[in-house]
Amino acid sequence: MAARRMLIIGGDAAGMSAASQARRLKRPEELEILAFERSAFTSYSACGIPYWVGGVVDGPDALVARTAAEHRARGIDLRMHTEVTAIDTAAQRVRVHDREGGERWEGYDDLVVATGARPLRPDIPGIDAPGVHGVQNLDDGRALHDALGKDAEGLRAVVVGAGYIGVEMAEALVNRGCRVTVLEQAEQPMSTLDPDMGRIVHEAMCGLGIHTVTGAEVTEVLTGDDGRVAGVRTREEEYPADLVVLGLGVRPETRLAREAGLPLGASGGLLTDLAMRVRGEENIWAGGDCVEVLDLVSGRTRHIALGTHANKHGQVIGSNVGGGYATFPGVVGTAVSKVCDLEIARTGLLEAQARQAGLDFVTVTIESTSRAGYYPGARPMTVKMLAERRTGRLLGVQIVGREGAGKRVDVAAVALTAGMTVEQMTALDLGYAPPFSPVWDPVLVAARKATGAVAADVRTR
Known part of the structure; x- marks a missing residue:
C-alpha cells in the first residue's frame, strides 16, 4: 500500500x-x-x-x-x-x-x-526606495542589520507605525544609537491598547528620547539625487531620514x-x-x-x-x-512587548472590541507597584480592567509599567480562559513576598475595584 x-x-x-x-x-x-x-x-x-x-x-x-x-x-x-x-x-x-x-x-x-x-506597505511614492526596510523575515532583518553597519550612532531613523513591530524596532534603533522618530496615524501608539493606556506609552516613549508623533499620516517617502531614502513626508511635516523602517502590521x-x-x-x-x-x-x-x-x-x-x-x-x-486527534479551542488575545524598560501587555477585549461584540461593561484603572512599596526597586504600573455588567465576567486587562509588569498579564489570561468573574479573581492564591509583589498583587487590586464597580452598577439600575 x-x-x-x-x-x-x-x-x-x-x-x-x-x-x-x-x-x-x-x-x-x-x-x-x-x-x-x-x-x-x-x-x-x-x-x-x-x-x-x-x-x-x-x-x-x-x-x-x-x-x-x-x-x-x-x-x-x-x-x-x-x-x-x-x-x-x-x-x-x-x-x-x-x-x-x-x-x-x-x-x-x-x-x-x-x-x-x-507586511502592510502603503501605496505611496518612494515606498520601494533603497533604505526603506520591512522586518517580516530573516532576509529583511539581515538587510536592516547590514544597513546600520557597525556604527549607527547618530543615524536618523524613521519608524512608520507604532504597533508591536514599530515600538520594538524603535527600541532596537535606539539601542544602536540612532536618532529615532516614530510616526503613527492613530491618536495614540499601540492600537492594541485602549487610547488612555496608549497615552501612557506615548508619554513614556517620548521620555525615552523617541520622538513619537501621532495623528501623522505618511504620504510620501522622499528620496535624494542618488535615489535613496532622504526623509518621510506626512500631511503636516517632513522628517529627514537616513533609513525608514515599516512597522504597520501584517x-x-x-x-x-x-x-x-x-x-x-x-x-x-x-x-x-x-x-x-x-x-x-x-x-x-x-x-x-x-x-x-x-x-x-x-x-x-x-x-x-x-x-x-x-x-x-x-x-x-x-x-x-498523523492519525491522532487534537483541537485548538481558541485564544483570549494575549500579547506582551516592551520598548526599552517599558513593558506593555494586554489580554482579552479592548473597549471598542467589547462594544463591537455587543457586550455591556464597566472599566476600572488602578496604579500600583511591581513590589512592596518599601522594597528597593519597586516600579509603578498601571492596570486597566474590563468586566461585564451584571455578571462581573472578566473581559480584558491591559498593563503598562516597568520591570515586573508585563508577565502579570498571564494571570488575567488564565482567568479569561476559565471564564472567571472579577469577584472570583480576588480570591486567587497568588505568590507573595515583598521582592515580588505588594500584599495585594496589582491584578488583584484591579479585580477588587472592578468587583466594586460591578456591584455599584447593579445597585443603581
Missing part, C-alpha cells in the same frame, strides 16, 4: 510543527511529508529580529530553531527556494515553481496551508487560498474548524498567521499573528494528519 502524502505550503512555525508532529506519529513508509518554502530560512523566530537588529542577540543562525538539513534528517522532504503558485483542490495538487525556473504539479492526500502573513497571506475558493473570514484569514481543518474541506488544513481563530471572550473569529499560536496550530494539524 502506497504511503499517504502530506504536502505543506510554508516552512516556518505552523508548517514545520505540523510536519514534525506528523512524523512522530507516522513512519516514512506510512506517510510521505513534502514541504515547500520560498525563502532561504525555515523554522525561525521572526519575533527575534528586533533584538538581533538592536544588538541584544546574535543572528540570523541563532534565530533558527531547526535547519532544513535537520528537518530532512528526520524524514521530512523540505524544498527551499520553492514557491507554490496555485492550488487545484479538485485534482488534489499544487503548482510549484523552483529556483531553477521549472514548474510542475505535485499531488497530495493532505494539504497544509501555512503561508503566513504579509495581513493574512491568503492569495492562493482565495484563488482556490477556500473560505476566508472578515480579516481575510482562512476559516477552520477546531481541528484546524479548512471549513468545508476533508483533507485541507491551515494554521499560523494565515488563519482566523476563535476569540473565547467575544465568540467571534479574529486574526492574531503570533508564533505561539502558529506552533500550537501545527501540533494540532500534525496530530490529526
